[in-house]
Amino acid sequence: MTLDSIAIEGGFKDPVFDAQTMFRAIMQAMAEPGTVHHGIALTKPPAPLTPEAAGVALTLCDQDTPVWLDPALQADEAVGAWLAFHTGAPIANTPADAHFALVADPENLIGLENFAQGSQEYPDRSATLVLQVASLTGGAELLLEGPGIQHQARLSPRPMPRHFARQWAQNRARFPRGIDIVLVSREGLAALPRTTRIADQED
Amino acid sequence: MTEIAQYNFAYLDEQTKRMIRRAILKAIAIPGYQVPFASREMPMPYGWGTGGVQVTASVIGPDDVLKVIDQGADDTTNAVSIRAFFQKVANVAVTTHTGDATIIQTRHRIPEERLKAGQVLVYQVPIPEPLRFLEPRETETRKMHALEEYGLMHVKLYEDIAQHGHIATTFAYPVKVEGRYVMDPSPTPKFDNPKMHMSAALQLFGAGREKRIYAIPPHTRVESLDFEDHPFEVQRFADPCALCGGTDVYLDEVILDDRGGRMFVCSDTDHCEGRRAEGHRGHLAGEAVGA
Numbered sequence: 001m002t003l004d005s006i007a008i009e010g011g012f013k014d015p016v017f018d019a020q021t022m023f024r025a026i027m028q029a030m031a032e033p034g035t036v037h038h039g040i041a042l043t044k045p046p047a048p049l050t051p052e053a054a055g056v057a058l059t060l061c062d063q064d065t066p067v068w069l070d071p072a073l074q075a076d077e078a079v080g081a082w083l084a085f086h087t088g089a090p091i092a093n094t095p096a097d098a099h100f101a102l103v104a105d106p107e108n109l110i111g112l113e114n115f116a117q118g119s120q121e122y123p124d125r126s127a128t129l130v131l132q133v134a135s136l137t138g139g140a141e142l143l144l145e146g147p148g149i150q151h152q153a154r155l156s157p158r159p160m161p162r163h164f165a166r167q168w169a170q171n172r173a174r175f176p177r178g179i180d181i182v183l184v185s186r187e188g189l190a191a192l193p194r195t196t197r198i199a200d201q202e203d
Numbered sequence: 204m205t206e207i208a209q210y211n212f213a214y215l216d217e218q219t220k221r222m223i224r225r226a227i228l229k230a231i232a233i234p235g236y237q238v239p240f241a242s243r244e245m246p247m248p249y250g251w252g253t254g255g256v257q258v259t260a261s262v263i264g265p266d267d268v269l270k271v272i273d274q275g276a277d278d279t280t281n282a283v284s285i286r287a288f289f290q291k292v293a294n295v296a297v298t299t300h301t302g303d304a305t306i307i308q309t310r311h312r313i314p315e316e317r318l319k320a321g322q323v324l325v326y327q328v329p330i331p332e333p334l335r336f337l338e339p340r341e342t343e344t345r346k347m348h349a350l351e352e353y354g355l356m357h358v359k360l361y362e363d364i365a366q367h368g369h370i371a372t373t374f375a376y377p378v379k380v381e382g383r384y385v386m387d388p389s390p391t392p393k394f395d396n397p398k399m400h401m402s403a404a405l406q407l408f409g410a411g412r413e414k415r416i417y418a419i420p421p422h423t424r425v426e427s428l429d430f431e432d433h434p435f436e437v438q439r440f441a442d443p444c445a446l447c448g449g450t451d452v453y454l455d456e457v458i459l460d461d462r463g464g465r466m467f468v469c470s471d472t473d474h475c476e477g478r479r480a481e482g483h484r485g486h487l488a489g490e491a492v493g494a
Contacts, residue, residue, distance in 0.1 A: 016212050020264045023224050027262070028321075030231045031405045031420045060228075062221050099225075120349040124229035124238045147234050147381050148420035176383065180232045193232035195381065195420075 010044030029191035034153025046078035052184035068098035072105040123176035143199040213260040223261040230418035235380030237415040253411030255327035270304035275312040275470035315474040318404035328410040333387040445487040447478035
């Protein structure tokens with residue numbers, strides 16, 4: 001297959017309804033942090049971009065939203081070409097310019113503070129990170145508290161960025177500024193909005 | 204029957220939906236903060252719920268069941284026309300039963316029935332900025348939110364007490380969301396404020412003319428502003444609903460004649476009908492229904 005045909009194929013089968021289904025999953029995940037949502041409309045992007053992460057990109061990204069790709073995704077130019085064809089989103093040169101960041105290798109992700117945090121007046125002008133994780137279970141357990149969570153929620157994604165609990169506490173301390181995270185894996189989709197606290201499990 | 208035009212599902216084009224969807228996600232991530240968005244012209248005038256309609260149109264799917272209320276009623280002009288709009292442009296199922304709906308678009312009321320997890324309540328908001336009547340400049344109110352400087356709002360409530368002896372604000376009563384942002388709950392009666400606190404449903408607010416979207420995720424603290432010596436109180440009614448006999452509900456006054464005759468009935472028509480179907484009767488139910 002030529003590069004061009006890879007770029008053109010593999011989008012949503014039904015753009016209107018697939019995007020709506022996908023958005024509802026993301027919205028519910030964001031509203032109830034820690035819950036895992038299925039019913040993801042699948043796409044067929046070039047590896048290492050996963051169908052789930054690509055689905056999020058097709059749902060939310062367009063010419064208004066610069067997208068940053070981590071080095072693992074930048075390595076294969078087919079990924080950028082596929083995203084350019086299906087979303088029209090420009091590729092951000094630096095993480096600070098990106099509205100969305102797609103990350104295939106969360107373990108080696110640069111520090112969260114490198115991404116757009118928004119300003120105190122406009123905290124919505126901040127990046128949303130889409131992390132492709134191998135699994136939403138089996139990693140170090142995160143005990144979650146905050147808006148959208150009745151008592152406590154548990155999530156054990158793996159792999160996660162280094163020193164994630166500490167990085168997340170710093171992100172939380174910047175509130176209302178800060179980034180939001182969408183976790184995608186074959187098992188479904190979960191989200192960590194900036195309001196979510198990771199409870200200390202030392203005791 | 205000639206169809207004049209074929210619209211995209213739910214009227215809005217896909218790029219507009221993406222823009223609104225991104226705003227909704229940021230609104231959920233920053234509870235109570237007003238996210239600016241590029242509000243579109245809708246086939247209805249500003250003030251008729253264009254913000255709520257755009258939010259609903261961006262969220263709704265073919266499997267949803269939609270309920271629309273206007274001041275609690277399913278059968279008033281605004282509710283009927285918005286419900287018809289979505290039946291036409293999205294061909295979705297509609298209902299008047301609060302419990303059956305997945306999305307409830309509302310103008311100025313929260314249903315009496317406790318909302319469930321998974322439901323989405325979409326508010327139509329005229330003026331999203333709670334500080335707007337105290338400070339007309341957007342640059343200033345934005346700075347006040349940024350600095351969490353809400354003294355002016357407390358001064359306003361204090362002046363109520365100085366003038367009237369109690370907090371006289373009865374609707375659009377300001378709330379603080381998750382201890383950070385002061386938010387306008389839209390012109391709902393303050394009677395409904397406690398229902399926003401720790402609600403199981405997701406609450407989305409759309410202001411079309413003012414181009415703002417904000418949100419309260421489920422299980423989020425929503426506190427009505429007050430003072431230790433003047434705690435927040437909701438309205439109380441002397442009589443129960445004249446049709447269903449319900450207490451602990453918000454009542455509307457209905458004028459019966461030109462000699463001062465009046466009755467008080469449930470503002471939430473679905474709740475009232477449900478109670479009457481269960482056999483509850485108010486003191487005017489017989490005459491009013493049988494006439």
